[in-house]
Amino acid sequence: MTNFIDPKSVPKRTLSTGEQIPCIGMGTFGSDRFTPDQVSNAVAGAIRCGYRMFDCASVYGNEDQIGNVFAEAFKSGVVKREDLFITSKVWNDMHGKGDVLLSLAKTLKDLQLDYIDAFFVHWPFANYHEPGCSGDARNPNSKPFSVERFMATWRQMERLVDMGLAKNIGMSSMTIPKLEAVLPLCRIKPTVIEMELHPSFQQSELFDYCVKRGIQPIGFCPIGSPTRPDRDKTEDDVVDIQMPELVEIAKAHHVHPAVICLKWAVQRGQIPIPFSIYENEYVSNLRCTVEDPLSDKEMDSLNSLDKNCRLIKGQVFLWPNAKGWEDLWDLDGTITK
Numbered sequence: 506m507t508n509f510i511d512p513k514s515v516p517k518r519t520l521s522t523g524e525q526i527p528c529i530g531m532g533t534f535g536s537d538r539f540t541p542d543q544v545s546n547a548v549a550g551a552i553r554c555g556y557r558m559f560d561c562a563s564v565y566g567n568e569d570q571i572g573n574v575f576a577e578a579f580k581s582g583v584v585k586r587e588d589l590f591i592t593s594k595v596w597n598d599m600h601g602k603g604d605v606l607l608s609l610a611k612t613l614k615d616l617q618l619d620y621i622d623a624f625f626v627h628w629p630f631a632n633y634h635e636p637g638c639s640g641d642a643r644n645p646n647s648k649p650f651s652v653e654r655f656m657a658t659w660r661q662m663e664r665l666v667d668m669g670l671a672k673n674i675g676m677s678s679m680t681i682p683k684l685e686a687v688l689p690l691c692r693i694k695p696t697v698i699e700m701e702l703h704p705s706f707q708q709s710e711l712f713d714y715c716v717k718r719g720i721q722p723i724g725f726c727p728i729g730s731p732t733r734p735d736r737d738k739t740e741d742d743v744v745d746i747q748m749p750e751l752v753e754i755a756k757a758h759h760v761h762p763a764v765i766c767l768k769w770a771v772q773r774g775q776i777p778i779p780f781s782i783y784e785n786e787y788v789s790n791l792r793c794t795v796e797d798p799l800s801d802k803e804m805d806s807l808n809s810l811d812k813n814c815r816l817i818k819g820q821v822f823l824w825p826n827a828k829g830w831e832d833l834w835d836l837d838g839t840i841t842k
């Protein structure tokens with residue numbers, strides 16, 4: 506079987522701008538496990554195999570290596586710039602006035618691009634933590650969400666669209682109360698929002714809220730991030746790829762349970778951005794979008810597996826008097842101060 510999947514055969518999603526983008530992308534967060542070169546080699550392989558969307562971020566520490574891969578791919582004619590949908594994100598320590606533009610400038614230089622297809626506010630807080638810090642690390646300067654501070658950052662994001670540097674702007678790890686507060690204030694609305702989405706954490710309310718407003722959900726940790734850093738693990742976390750119903754469906758389709766998570770995601774309508782540096786894995790992740798769909802019954806069964814199990818709890822972004830990670834997610838329906 507060839508490892509090339511014709512990008513034309515991969516289903517597309519249409520953004521509110523009318524632009525078509527692939528129904529799946531590749532994540533590039535190597536976590537603490539892989540070197541930037543291992544990740545960028547995977548990006549090179551993935552382009553050859555037919556991936557046309559890549560989810561990058563400055564904080565992943567590998568944009569310059571990935572930039573070399575993009576430059577080489579354009580030069581050698583493997584792919585044209587306009588055929589790729591490349592995203593990146595401004596990290597929490599670059600929310601200050603003028604910093605968002607500086608952040609994108611650095612990203613564009615590293616990725617060797619003259620525009621980004623979508624630029625995200627990575628987290629709705631300017632709270633910063635040292636890379637690789639432990640789960641209970643707290644920065645005494647951290648603050649709760651503020652509409653004013655967020656909108657000051659968003660105004661800078663809007664300017665990036667005005668300047669032609671970002672085709673789309675997006676938010677990430679938002680909640681409905683936060684969106685309710687900021688969306689009416691946006692001059693340029695987000696066309697895409699990244700959120701954690703996998704079978705045991707379906708966020709149906711947030712998902713529907715976005716879809717209803719023409720905002721395309723992009724699902725991170727689509728396989729339930731089985732190899733995420735220990736600081737992001739707690740005892741009660743569900744392991745998606747071990748859920749018996751999901752494993753049964755995987756057996757019936759003769760694929761790894763990871764692939765079922767992705768089929769579910771694509772058929773539901775979010776854009777999953779799975780990560781893997783292994784060719785056999787990233788090829789099957791792309792291939793599963795073009796063959797052997799899940800039946801309605803299987804989709805119903807997977808839809809019923811939601812356990813409200815958030816994996817990326819974000820506790821390192823908590824402010825000094827916060828009670829716990831739940832405070833980041835506005836669980837009582839209002840913005841937690």
Ligand SMILES: NC(=O)c1ccc[n+]([C@@H]2O[C@H](COP(=O)([O-])OP(=O)(O)OC[C@H]3O[C@@H](n4cnc5c(N)ncnc54)[C@H](OP(=O)(O)O)[C@@H]3O)[C@@H](O)[C@H]2O)c1
Nearest residue numbers: 532533534560725726727728729730761763779780781786
């Ligand atoms: N916006 C945000 O704040 C945010 C937050 C988190 C993540 N993200 C983005 O989302 C991307 C994906 O999230 P993630 O990497 O945490 O989690 P994930 O994609 O759910 O899980 C990745 C892991 O799943 C395994 N895997 C992948 N394909 C497989 C296959 N076909 N068969 C078996 N195992 C497979 C791999 O494990 P092995 O390596 O052991 O094979 C891989 O490390 C990130 O890379 C990043 O781009 C964004």
